[in-house]
Amino acid sequence: MIVLRPHHILCIKQFKGYGYDNEFIKNMFNILERINKEQIIIKIDFDDICKKCPNLINNICISDSEINLLDSKVLEFLNIKLNRPMYFNEINSYLLKYLTEDTFFKICNSCSWYKKGFCDYTNFNI
Helix, strand or coil, rough: CCCCCCCCHHHHHHHHCCCCCHHHHHHHHHHHCCCCCEEEEECCCHHHHHHHHEEECCCCCCCCHHHHHHHHHHHHHHHHCCCCCCCCHHHHHHHHHHHHHHHHHHHHHHHHHHHHHCCCHCCCCC
16 A cells, blocks of 8 residues: 555656655655555655655654645645545546646645746646
8 A cells, every 4th residue: 555645646646757866766656656556545644755755854854844734735625535545546536626727726836846847737637
């Protein structure tokens, strides 16, 4: 089972091979290989992506307030359910139903990756 934070639902669909370091990138590609085969559980906590992030130091994220804000926006706007195993196609159905260009902006506009131009609503195939 793959564990993801709410905002990583959007990040995983935007990932193009860039990241903090090679270990992080390798982990993301590993998760992408598994994402359509395994169940996913959405939790408010460090997830399978965070485990290889260099910003996680002694189990504390140096961007914790930014990350918590992103997670809360995803839960608010996309109606994603926590702690319930599901497959990625079900997560995609939430994106199809609730994600618009406006909601994408409202969720992601404070994110450093968005501000750097790595993420864009047009990258979603919905």
